[in-house]
Amino acid sequence: MGEKVVLDVERRSLRTPLAAMAMTTAALLATSCSGGTAAPDPAAEGQKAPAKETPAGAAIKITPGQGSGTVAPNRKIVVTAAGGPLEEVTAESDGKPVEGTFDTGRTKWVSKRALKPSTAYTVSARAGATTAQSSFTTRKPKVELKVSDVTPALKGEKVGIGAPIIVTFNNPVTNKAAVEKALHVESEKPSQGAWRWTSDTTVIYRTAKFWQPHQKITFTANITGVQSGKDAYGVEDLTKTIRIGAAQTAVVNARTHKMVVKRDGKVVKTMLISAGNGSTREYTTTSGVHLTMGKANPERMISPGRKKGDPGYYDLMINHAVRFSNSGEYVHALNNVWAQGRQNVSHGCINARPDQAKWFYDQVQRGDVITITGTSRKLEWNNGWGFWQMPFSQWKKGSALTGADS
Numbered sequence: 361m362g363e364k365v366v367l368d369v370e371r372r373s374l375r376t377p378l379a380a381m382a383m384t385t386a387a388l389l390a391t392s393c394s395g396g397t398a399a400p401d402p403a404a405e406g407q408k409a410p411a412k413e414t415p416a417g418a419a420i421k422i423t424p425g426q427g428s429g430t431v432a433p434n435r436k437i438v439v440t441a442a443g444g445p446l447e448e449v450t451a452e453s454d455g456k457p458v459e460g461t462f463d464t465g466r467t468k469w470v471s472k473r474a475l476k477p478s479t480a481y482t483v484s485a486r487a488g489a490t491t492a493q494s495s496f497t498t499r500k501p502k503v504e505l506k507v508s509d510v511t512p513a514l515k516g517e518k519v520g521i522g523a524p525i526i527v528t529f530n531n532p533v534t535n536k537a538a539v540e541k542a543l544h545v546e547s548e549k550p551s552q553g554a555w556r557w558t559s560d561t562t563v564i565y566r567t568a569k570f571w572q573p574h575q576k577i578t579f580t581a582n583i584t585g586v587q588s589g590k591d592a593y594g595v596e597d598l599t600k601t602i603r604i605g606a607a608q609t610a611v612v613n614a615r616t617h618k619m620v621v622k623r624d625g626k627v628v629k630t631m632l633i634s635a636g637n638g639s640t641r642e643y644t645t646t647s648g649v650h651l652t653m654g655k656a657n658p659e660r661m662i663s664p665g666r667k668k669g670d671p672g673y674y675d676l677m678i679n680h681a682v683r684f685s686n687s688g689e690y691v692h693a694l695n696n697v698w699a700q701g702r703q704n705v706s707h708g709c710i711n712a713r714p715d716q717a718k719w720f721y722d723q724v725q726r727g728d729v730i731t732i733t734g735t736s737r738k739l740e741w742n743n744g745w746g747f748w749q750m751p752f753s754q755w756k757k758g759s760a761l762t763g764a765d766s
Contacts, residue, residue, distance in 0.1 A: 418444035420485050420492035428496035433585035433593045434538075437471040441487040451483045474585025477501050477593050498585075503592035505539070506530045507581050510600045512726045518605030521573055522651045523727025524747055525565040525602065527581070532560035534589040536760035539563075542582045542594070548575040556758030558742070568752040570729070573607040573624060605725050610691075612710060614645055614734035617701045619691075619710065621720065631716045632701030634694075636708035641737060642687075643707050648739030649748035650684040650730040655721055657681065663707070664688060674707075679714065680721035684730050685744040691730070693717035 419442045424431045437458065439449050445466035451458035453476060460471040475481065478500040484493045509528040512519045525545065533539050540555050545565055549572040557563045571577070578601055583594030612619045614635040621629040636645035642664070659681035666673040681692035687708070694711040705711075710732075712720065727745075741749040 418442065418487040418490045420446070420487055420490055422483050422485060422492055422494040424494065424496045426494045426496070428494075429499075431475065431496050431498045432587075433475045433477040433498045433501070434587040435475060436473075437469075437475070437481070437483055439469040439483065439485045439492075441467050441485070441490075444487050444490075446485060446487050448486045449483070450485075451481060453479045453481045473582065474594075476584050477504070477595050501591055501593040501595070503531050503589060504595040505533070505583060505586075505588045505592055506594070506596045507583070507598045510579060510598070513579070513600040513602050518603045518725055520652065520725045520727030520729060521570040521604060521607045521609075522649075522729040522745075522748060523571065523602070523604070524651075524745060525577075525579055527563050527565070527579075529561045529588075531592065532589065534560070534592075535587055536563075538586050539583060539588050539594070540760045542586045544580045544582065546578045546580075547571070548577075554752070554756040554759050555761075556755055557760060558758070564747065566747050566752070566755055570607070571604045573604055575604050577602040577604060608723065608725060608728045610720075610728070610730045612645075612730060612732040612734075614647075614704060614732065616734070617704070619712070621723075623723075629716065629719065631712050631720070633691075634696060634699040634702075634706055634711040635704040635732075635735065636706050637704050638735065644737040645704075645706075645708050645710065645732060645735050646685060646687065646689060646737050646739035646743065647732050647735045648746060650689075650732060650739060651745040651748070652724050652726055652728045652730060653683045653685075653745050654726060655680075655682045655724060657721060659683075659690065659692070661688070661690075680717045682721055682724050683744075685739065685746065687743055689744075691717065691720055 421440045423438045424435065437451055437460065439446065446462065446469055449460065449469040451460065451471060458471050458481070460469050462469050475498045477498050480495065480497045482495045484491065506529065507527060508530040511526040512523055527543065536557055540563065543555065545553060551567050551571060553565055553567040555563050555565050578599065581598045584597050586594040588594060607624050608621070610619055610621045612633065612635070617633055619631040619633045620627060621631070636643045638644045657680050658677040661674070661676050661678050663672055663674045679693040681690040683690050689708055691710040691712060693714040695714065696705060696711055697713055699705045700711060700713060739746045739749050741747060747755070
């Protein structure tokens with residue numbers, strides 16, 4: 361009995377090392393099949409998990425493809441990868457990089473903007489060991505669209521709180537929504553505004569309320585590559601800085617024959633004036649919200665629709681004239697001091713004492729607000745810069761963008 365017990369114990373002690381050896385051998389075989397020593401647990405050592413390698417067989421596609429020579433400028437560059445993420449995408453034209461963005465999985469890259477017409481592009485991409493390249497040229501449009509003018513935006517100029525941004529193009533625009541979407545207005549102080557097309561070549565930006573004074577506005581036209589019509593594309597971007605000066609406003613009452621000028625809310629001048637005599641529509645000053653459009657010293661004023669020798673004809677050089685409509689209306693100097701503050705005797709303009717007219721001329725900014733009351737003639741919204749005569753809710757309807765597109 362004693363010998364049998366000893367033997368069983370010995371047999372069990374022999375089986376235990378053999379099982380351990382078998383497990384060790386299996387672990388070694390498993391390790392050798394994985395290609396190296398087992399990696400340490402990143403969580404246990406506080407390390408980041410190693411990046412997942414891209415399979416060597418990843419497929420890359422670049423659009424437009426190699427050698428394309430008639431690429432429409434309004435297309436974008438698209439790079440996709442199947443079988444693994446894109447690790448690098450480089451695109452350039454004329455030695456300048458083309459900006460683009462990856463999707464969340466880095467399987468797709470798309471250029472941010474349309475392409476420049478008549479331009480050669482090169483694109484390269486890498487996904488793991490796979491690389492791809494493409495070179496192509498965009499077509500030359502029959503019609504090249506550029507911004508020919510931005511008003512008011514003279515270098516060093518400060519403008520009033522009512523100032524519009526009037527953009528004029530060198531060629532007619534038929535695809536107005538695409539072009540308008542490429543126009544951007546950024547103000548340092550918050551504001552709401554909208555574009556309104558007044559012709560195929562002109563679009564105007566107006567705010568819902570007057571600009572806040574003393575700030576900078578940046579206008580940008582990112583129209584390069586934007587299709588503006590049949591075989592018509594933007595070929596040049598433009599950026600303009602517009603500076604808003606003091607909040608200068610004038611209130612004219614044609615019944616009391618006074619004009620009160622404020623700067624940043626404070627009254628700085630009260631002027632006695634004489635407005636249009638009202639004997640005809642032409643000689644009636646327009647009531648409403650006007651904007652100053654420009655000034656000259658002197659300004660030549662000729663009676664509209666009359667020839668020399670006709671009744672009421674005049675051809676005069678007038679000093680310190682500030683224009684506020686397209687129907688011949690100005691604030692200007694005149695020596696009819698006897699009428700100023702008493703009665704309206706002008707041909708429609710606002711006459712002021714020469715020294716006060718000069719003061720106003722020296723202070724005024726394009727886009728300053730002149731509000732006139734007390735006459736029977738209403739200013740039309742499209743008479744000069746009478747844009748504030750139109751409610752903003754109506755103004756917005758002149759935009760080419762719907763709510764979803766804007």
